Amino acid sequence: MPAFVPPGVIGHNRSLVTRNYAVLPPDGMFPSLLPGLRDAQVYYQATPRMGARFVQGRLEVLPGGGTREPRQDGLEHFLFVLAGTLDVAAGRETAALAAGGFAYVPAGTALSFVNRGTEAVQAVWIKRRYVPAPGHAAPAPRFGSREATPRTLVDDSGRWRQYLLGTADMTMDFEMNVMGFAPGTHFHCVETHIFEHGLVMLEGQGLQLLDREWHELWTGDFVWMGSFVPQQFYCTGWEGAAYLLYKDVNRDVE
Ligand code: UGY
Ligand code: MN
Structure with missing residues (x-):
């Protein structure tokens, strides 16, 4: 008989750390x-x-x-x-x-x-x-x-945003935004930008593109995206999804 291996110990690890992005589920x-x-x-x-x-x-x-x-x-x-x-x-x-x-x-x-x-x-x-x-x-x-922060609808895309610390405020060098998605919705393009992100899945689930690979995200997962990582999110499941997003903004580079 092979030794019993509990599920998730070997072969089911979703954690991944690369040079410019990481996926870190809470387990581990x-x-x-x-x-x-x-x-x-x-x-x-x-x-x-x-x-x-x-x-x-x-x-x-x-x-x-x-x-x-x-x-x-x-x-x-x-x-x-x-x-x-x-x-x-x-x-x-x-x-x-x-x-x-x-x-x-x-x-x-x-x-x-x-x-x-x-x-x-x-x-x-x-x-x-x-x-x-x-x-x-x-x-x-x-x-x-979050409750007292208005939701900004993104056209009729089924997506919405909450700017917790405002947006385009030059006194601030980062934003904290909640990005919301109706089931089946996604960004209009694959983003590639100088801004860095820390993402925490607050609700629901989805598929996150990082560079050339798709990663399944669930509530509680964390993602780090360094500058210029190609990124896209696709909301899967029936309930819609939302994540909290750190974004460094409003400052020039040397
Ligand atoms: O604003 C943003 O950069 C945002 N759309 N990026 C993301 O959710 N990965
Ligand atoms: Mn982005």
């Missing part, structure tokens, strides 16, 4: 414990170690856990709550963020968070070095929610 990810956090851990998904120019991870905060001290690392931060409720402070401003709630904390503003609830918090955590724009003031802290 390992958490990092950090000195600045108590009862919390981060599953890093995009970092400069793989070639990304930003850092993105899934933050897990147990009840009572959070930052040990207000964090002053000189970076700008974005938090988006996936489950549970997280109390976030950006300097003197605070908000209790339920699922779909988000916070933008500018560089130079102290960030702290704590889980005062009874269930574990899951959140998207992005951080990066802010690139100032000459002639533009630095952005202020922002809190909001």
